[in-house]
Each structure stands twice: as structure tokens, then as C-alpha cells.
Amino acid sequence: MKAEKTNVGMQDSLTLQLHKHFANAGRDFTLDLVFAIAPGITIVFGSSGAGKTTLLDCIAGLNIPDSGKIAVGDRILFDHARHTNLPPQQREIGYVFQDLALFPHLTVGNNVEYGLADTDKSERRKRSDAILESFRIAHLRDRKPKEISGGERQRVALARALVTDPCVLLLDEPLAALDAATKSKIIDDLRAWNAAHGIPILYITHNREEVFALGDRVLVLENGRIVADGTPHGVMAAPQRESLAQLIGFENIFHAVVAAVHEDRGTMSCRINGSNVELETPLIRAQPGSPLLVGIRAGDILLATVQPAGLSARNIIPGRLLSLEQRDVIVAARVNCGLKMEVEMEVHLTLAARDSLQLQPGREVWLIVKTHSCHLMAAS
Amino acid sequence: MDWQAFWLTIRLAVLVAAVLAVLGLPIAYWIAYSRWRWKFLAEAVVALPIVLPPTVLGFYVLVALGSRSPLGRGWAALTGHTLAFTFGGLVIGSILYSLPFAVQPFAASFALVDPRLMAASATLGASRLQTFFRVIVPLSLPGLVTGVALSFAHTMGEFGVVLMIGGNIPGVTRTVSIDIYDQTQALNYAAANQTALVLLAISFAALSFVYAVNRKVGAAWPWK
Numbered sequence: 390m391k392a393e394k395t396n397v398g399m400q401d402s403l404t405l406q407l408h409k410h411f412a413n414a415g416r417d418f419t420l421d422l423v424f425a426i427a428p429g430i431t432i433v434f435g436s437s438g439a440g441k442t443t444l445l446d447c448i449a450g451l452n453i454p455d456s457g458k459i460a461v462g463d464r465i466l467f468d469h470a471r472h473t474n475l476p477p478q479q480r481e482i483g484y485v486f487q488d489l490a491l492f493p494h495l496t497v498g499n500n501v502e503y504g505l506a507d508t509d510k511s512e513r514r515k516r517s518d519a520i521l522e523s524f525r526i527a528h529l530r531d532r533k534p535k536e537i538s539g540g541e542r543q544r545v546a547l548a549r550a551l552v553t554d555p556c557v558l559l560l561d562e563p564l565a566a567l568d569a570a571t572k573s574k575i576i577d578d579l580r581a582w583n584a585a586h587g588i589p590i591l592y593i594t595h596n597r598e599e600v601f602a603l604g605d606r607v608l609v610l611e612n613g614r615i616v617a618d619g620t621p622h623g624v625m626a627a628p629q630r631e632s633l634a635q636l637i638g639f640e641n642i643f644h645a646v647v648a649a650v651h652e653d654r655g656t657m658s659c660r661i662n663g664s665n666v667e668l669e670t671p672l673i674r675a676q677p678g679s680p681l682l683v684g685i686r687a688g689d690i691l692l693a694t695v696q697p698a699g700l701s702a703r704n705i706i707p708g709r710l711l712s713l714e715q716r717d718v719i720v721a722a723r724v725n726c727g728l729k730m731e732v733e734m735e736v737h738l739t740l741a742a743r744d745s746l747q748l749q750p751g752r753e754v755w756l757i758v759k760t761h762s763c764h765l766m767a768a769s
Numbered sequence: 770m771d772w773q774a775f776w777l778t779i780r781l782a783v784l785v786a787a788v789l790a791v792l793g794l795p796i797a798y799w800i801a802y803s804r805w806r807w808k809f810l811a812e813a814v815v816a817l818p819i820v821l822p823p824t825v826l827g828f829y830v831l832v833a834l835g836s837r838s839p840l841g842r843g844w845a846a847l848t849g850h851t852l853a854f855t856f857g858g859l860v861i862g863s864i865l866y867s868l869p870f871a872v873q874p875f876a877a878s879f880a881l882v883d884p885r886l887m888a889a890s891a892t893l894g895a896s897r898l899q900t901f902f903r904v905i906v907p908l909s910l911p912g913l914v915t916g917v918a919l920s921f922a923h924t925m926g927e928f929g930v931v932l933m934i935g936g937n938i939p940g941v942t943r944t945v946s947i948d949i950y951d952q953t954q955a956l957n958y959a960a961a962n963q964t965a966l967v968l969l970a971i972s973f974a975a976l977s978f979v980y981a982v983n984r985k986v987g988a989a990w991p992w993k
Contacts, residue, residue, distance in 0.1 A: 451888050477891040490889035494907045503903070504893035553893060 401462025402427045403557050403589045407447055407454040420444060420454075420613040426557075428587040430580075432600050432621070435610035441593045442487065444610070445559045448591070449484045450477035461556045461589075483550030483558040487565070489542055491534040497521075497545050498530040504553040520552040524578050540571040547575070551582060558590040565596065576603060639684035639764065640721075640735040647675045656703075656760055659683055664727040669703040670763035684764040687737040691757035692722065694746050704758040708734070710750050713743065722748065724756060770963050771948045778925055778944040781856070785863045786921040789871035792864070793916060797875030798901065816869045823866065827933025830862045834934065854936050859944075862934040867923045871916040878912020879905055915979045922975035926968060 403426040410419045420440045435441050446452035448459060450466065453474060459467040466475050466482075492500050498517060505513045521527040524544040529537055534545065543563060550558060564572045583590060592603060600607055601621045609617035645659040648667055655672045659681055668683060675681065697705060708726030711733065715721075720738045725731075734756060738748075748754075800812055818826055834852040835841045845851050852858035882905050890900040906913065928946040935942025937951070945964050952961035 449888075449892050451891070477888070478894050478896060480892070481894075482892060484889070484892040486885050486889060488885060490883065490885040492886060492889075492904060503890070503895070506895065506899065506903075549893070 400428045400586070400588045401464070401556060403448070403459075403461050403591070405448065405457070405459045407444075407457035407459065407467075409443065409447065409452070409454045409457075411443075418613055420447075422610075422613075422615055424608060424615060424618070426589040426591060426606075428589050429583070429605050430590045430592055430603055431605070432603055432607045433591060433593045433610055434595065434597075434600050434607055435593075436595055439610045440613040441595075441610055442561055445484065445561055445591065445593060448557070448559060449482050450475060450480050464556075481553070481556050483553065483555035485546045485550050485558070485560045485563045487561040487563070489534075489546040489563075491542060491545055491549070493534055496531050496533055497526065497537065500534065500545055501549045501552055503549060516552055517548075520548045523582055524548045524575075540567050540575065543567065543571075543575055544578070547579060551586075554586070556588055558588055560590065560592045562594055562596075563592075564599065565594070569598075572599075573602065640687035640737075641683075641685040641690075643683045643685075643732070645681050645683045647677050647679050647681060649677060650675070659763070659765075661727075661732055664729075664731045666706060666727045666732050668758065668763050669760045670765055671761055673765050682766040684766065685734070685758055685762055687721065687735040689758065689762040690734065690736045692724070692736050692738060692742075692746075692748075693755040693757060694748075694752065696755055697757060700757060702757045702759045704756075704760070704763075706734075706756045706758070708754055708756055710748060710752045710754050712750055713748060715740070724754060726756060770960070770967070771943075771945070773940050774943050774945050774948040775964075775967070777856075777940065777942075778946075781859060781863060781944065782921045782924040784860055785867055785924040786871075786917050788860070788864055789867060789920045790913070790917050793868070793871035793875050793920075796868075797872045797879055797916075798905075800872065800876040801879035815872050818866050819869050823927065823929025824933055826866055827862060827930040830858075830865060830930070831934050834858050834861070853934060854938060854942060856935075856941055859931060859935045859942050862930045863924045863927060866927055866930045867920040870919040870923045874912045874916035874919065875909070878909035878915075881912075882908050911982045914982045918975050918979045918982075922972050925971055925975075 405425070406423045408419070408421050410417070412418065418438075418440065420443055422444065433441055433444065443452060447454050448466070454467065454469065456469040457467070458465070458469065461481075465471070465473050466480050467473060492503065495503065498521070501517045501521060502513050505516060508516070518527065521530060524547060526541055526544045526548065529541055529545070534542055537545070546563065564575060567575070579590075592599075594600065594603075603621075605620070607617070607619065607621050608615050644662040645668070646662065648658040648660045650657045650672065652672065656669050657672050657675070658667045659670050660667045661683070670683060673681075691702070696707070706726045708724040709730060711723040711725050713720055713722050718740060720740060720743045722736045722738055722743075724734050724736055726734060736756060738746075796815065800808065800815070805811075831853055832838060833840050834844070836845055836851055841851050841853070852861065886904055886908070887900055890904050891897075895903060926946055927944070928950070931942065931944050931947060935944075937943050937947050945968055949961050949964050949968070952958070952964065
């Protein structure tokens with residue numbers, strides 16, 4: 390499982406300190422990072438727009454930071470103070486792009502040998518054969534990228550990046566489009582390769598499952614900054630916090646306090662302030678009594694006219710329909726719930742659902758909310 | 770049919786297309802990838818021959834090649850004769866005249882190459898020149914073929930520039946379009962028709978070729 394652990398220190402670490410300010414889709418954005426990465430797989434976890442690809446581009450030399458320093462061991466790739474900025478060609482960094490960027494006009498074999506242009510022919514063939522073999526794609530040598538499957542293309546992209554013996558490997562959401570089985574086989578082959586080479590591998594993802602499957606270490610990137618750094622379990626069990634920006638757009642946002650924490654079940658109970666409505670929510674690192682914001686999308690709430698039974702959803706809240714308002718093709722229903730009808734929730738229904746349920750204001754209803762539809766944010 | 774004029778025209782068109790295939794690549798590369806803010810001015814200059822009357826272009830080239838300009842005097846001092854009214858002068862004029870027909874399809878197809886492929890090439894250690902020949906050129910091939918074919922066909926049929934720069938010297942500067950003009954002036958319609966048909970067929974064949982090549986990949990044609 391952690392084969393590359395035994396090789397820590399075998400190759401040089403990547404050290405990085407960078408600052409870059411830019412306008413991203415019209416809004417100002419600042420990337421401000423300091424970290425060091427030892428050999429082995431390190432995950433960078435963050436939502437889209439968190440600056441992940443920009444970070445990799447800066448390391449690869451495709452994007453220039455405003456200031457800072459990037460080095461692999463003693464070899465300086467970028468140093469603003471000393472006006473050092475190695476071009477991508479000289480950085481010896483393997484980069485697997487999000488869309489792979491395989492050369493469509495070249496065969497698998499020629500794609501893999503692309504980075505070996507300066508090597509003589511027999512050596513080139515030897516090295517490409519070896520890497521194709523270790524990624525189990527030797528039989529695809531003469532095919533073009535569009536003639537092979539997504540998982541195979543992924544393997545080709547890895548082989549192409551690794552055949553040049555880079556000193557760092559950058560992976561930009563490389564496995565996002567693959568099914569879990571294909572994914573884990575590729576990861577096993579990557580681990581096996583790195584067991585023998587021991588280079589730092591920076592793996593970017595926005596997928597929580599990949600974080601647990603892959604990394605010895607996770608950096609959580611949010612708005613251009615690292616907000617958490619540790620083992621997958623240490624970091625991901627900790628606040629599954631939403632940033633305020635993500636909660637904006639939620640129709641239902643409640644102030645709440647943690648009523649109980651069920652670590653064994655990975656959930657907790659949160660009571661909406663000023664009411665006795667308790668919601669079962671995902672577990673975040675919080676103490677009973679801590680204040681929180683709970684966000685629930687109106688479209689994530691189910692509405693029933695009889696009390697439901699036999700459901701997997703953990704939150705079934707009785708209430709009374711207050712009003713119905715048609716907005717374009719959705720119907721926004723406002724529902725009072727809680728024993729004293731003290732909490733008002735907005736629920737979105739389709740026109741057909743409204744008609745078949747024959748909903749009228751004043752009707753007794755039940756609201757159904759899945760545990761994972763409750764998004765949490767620390768209340769400041 | 771004036772075969773001497775015909776072969777002279779073919780020779781001119783092939784030479785011009787070949788020179789533009791070489792000369793057009795760096796210009797198109799620069800137009801496709803430069804971020805210079807005044808780039809549009811250079812693009813306008815390259816495109817000028819499309820809208821400029823051939824006589825205007827021919828006039829300025831004639832003046833530039835003639836003994837009144839430093840360029841013409843320099844050439845005359847080196848070689849002992851001026852370029853005006855020679856095949857060499859014709860080649861220079863035709864290159865300028867057909868430049869946009871090569872550069873614009875080249876640049877349009879370069880601009881379509883996925884920048885991530887060029888980034889991938891760079892991270893794999895390829896220099897910009899290597900990336901150009903190993904990635905950009907192979908992926909722009911339809912646009913390159915289009916540009917060469919168009920500049921060939923365009924040179925085949927040019928008239929105004931040739932007349933201004935070259936005059937009408939048989940075996941030196943007399944091209945088929947001038948031959949057609951002469952035959953028509955002499956009311957020799959049958960001969961004019963014969964030559965015109967050949968030119969029509971060649972132009973049609975060249976354009977059919979261009980569209981056939983582009984059918985597979987689409988938008989290498991800048992004016993579509």
C-alpha cells in the first residue's frame with residue numbers, strides 16, 4: 390500500500406514558495422503557497438477555481454509566479470529574487486495534463502518516445518518498451534490515441550511523462566473520468582513505478598474518494614491558500630467545511646449548534662437555533678455546542694403528503710405548507726416546520742409534482758432531507 | 770496555345786508557392802502566436818494584396834525595383850541589371866501579391882492547434898523549433914496544403930502585377946493571362962478561349978483539391 394514510503398529521501402524533495410496574483414474569470418485571485426513535498430504521492434485537494442492547475446503550471450514553468458522560489462533539492466527552477474526562471478524544457482518535470490494532451494497524430498509508441506528525441510534509437514526503444522511494459526500498454530504501441538480507451542490513454546500519458554525520468558511528477562486530475570476499478574489499477578502501477586524511482590508526485594483532485602485511496606499526505610487548497618495539511622484521515626475527517634461562497638445560492642441557511650457527535654457513524658446532530666428541529670448532518674470536527682451554519686438547497690429537499698416510512702433519509706420533518714409560488718418551471722413551496730412551526734424552509738418542486746400531490750397552502754406535509762444534503766460551515 | 774507562356778507561368782507559380790511555403794511559415798507563426806499589441810497592423814499589411822488593385826501593388830514594386838530606388842540601384846550595382854522587366858522581378862512581385870493567400874491559411878491552422886499540446890511538448894524537453902516541426906506542422910497540414918495550393922493558383926492567374934512589373938517579353942515575362950489578353954486584343958478568340966479554358970481547369974482543380982483536403986478537418990479556411 391505504501392511502497393514509496395520505503396524510498397523517502399531517495400530522490401530530492403520539491404520545495405516551493407510562491408505568490409501569484411491574477412484575474413480569473415473577472416475576479417481577482419491570489420495564489421499564496423509555501424510547502425515542501427517529499428518523495429511519494431502528495432494530494433492537493435480543492436474545488437475548481439481553488440488555483441490547482443495554476444499551481445502545477447507554475448511548477449512546470451508554463452506560468453510565471455509574481456514572486457517566490459521553486460526548487461527540487463538544490464536545483465533551483467525559479468527564484469524571483471535571483472531572476473532565475475528555467476524554461477519548461479530544462480525543468481525535468483513530468484506533467485500529466487487534465488485532458489492528457491496526447492499528440493493525436495502520433496502512435497502510442499511515438500507519444501511515449503517524444504521526450505527521448507536526444508537519445509539514440511536503440512536506447513529509446515529500450516526505455517519506451519520498459520515503460521510501456523510497466524504500465525501494461527505494450528500491445529498498444531502502434532495505435533493512435535483516439536483508437537484506445539480512456540484508461541489506456543491515461544496510462545500512455547503517465548508513461549510519456551515518466552519515460553524521461555523526471556525529478557517530479559505533476560498529475561492534474563488525471564483519473565477524474567475513469568471508473569473506480571480502472572482507476573485503482575492505474576494507481577497500483579504508478580505506485581509500483583515509484584517504488585523503484587521515489588520521486589515526489591503531486592496529485593491534484595477534487596474527488597474525496599481519491600484522497601483516501603491515494604495519498605500519504607493531503608494539502609487542502611482553498612482560494613489560493615493551503616488551509617489544511619496532513620494525512621487523509623486527519624485532514625478529511627476534519628471540517629468538511631464549506632466556504633461562504635459555496636453556501637451562497639443555498640435557499641435554506643440556518644444557524645445551528647452541534648447537539649451530538651456520532652463519530653462511529655460519521656454523523657452528528659445539529660439543532661437549528663431557536664427551535665427543536667434537529668438535523669442529522671455529516672460529521673465535521675466540532676464539539677457539542679459549537680455554532681454552525683447549515684445550508685440545504687431547496688432542490689435537495691423532498692416533500693411528502695403522508696408520513697413516509699422505510700426511507701434511508703435520516704431527516705423527516707413534519708410541517709405545514711405556507712405558500713406556493715410558481716417561478717418559471719419550478720414551484721417554490723414555503724413550509725413551516727418544527728413543533729411550534731418556528732422554522733421556515735423553502736422546497737423546490739416541479740409543476741407536475743405540485744399538480745399530482747394537489748398541494749394547497751395549509752396542507753400538512755413532511756420534509757425529507759438526506760444527511761449529506763446538509764452542508765456545514767463554521768459560524769464565525 | 771502559347772506553350773512557352775504556359776510553362777513560364779507554371780514555373781513562376783511553382784517557384785512562388787515554394788518560396789511562400791518557406792517564407793510564410795515564420796510570418797504565420799508570428800501572427801498566430803505573438804501577443805504584441807500592434808500585431809493587427811502587421812496583419813493588415815499582410816492582407817493588403819487581397820484588396821489592393823494589382824496595378825497599385827505592381828506600380829510600387831516596379832518603382833522599388835527600378836533604378837530610382839536605393840533597392841533597385843543596389844541590385845543593379847551588384848548584378849549589372851535591374852530587376853524590372855525580368856523573371857526575377859516577376860517572382861518578387863508575385864510573392865508579395867500572393868503572400869496573404871499562403872500566410873492566412875497557415876496562421877489560421879496554427880491558431881487551431883491546442884496550446885496544451887505545445888505545453889506538453891515543452892515539458893517533454895522539446896525546443897520551440899522542435900515543437901513547431903513535430904507538433905504544430907503535422908497538425909496544421911491541411912492549412913499548409915491549402916496555403917500552398919492557393920498561392921500557386923493565385924499566381925497562375927495574375928495579370929495586373931505581371932503587366933506592371935514584367936511587361937510582355939516572350940519567354941521572360943509573358944504569362945498565360947497576358948497571352949489571353951493579347952489574343953483577345955487581336956480578336957483571336959479561339960486561341961484566347963483555348964488558353965482561358967486551361968487556366969479555368971487548373972484553377973478549378975486547385976480549389977477542388979483545397980476543399981477536399983479541408984473537408985476532413987474543417988476550419989483551416991480563414992474567410993469562411
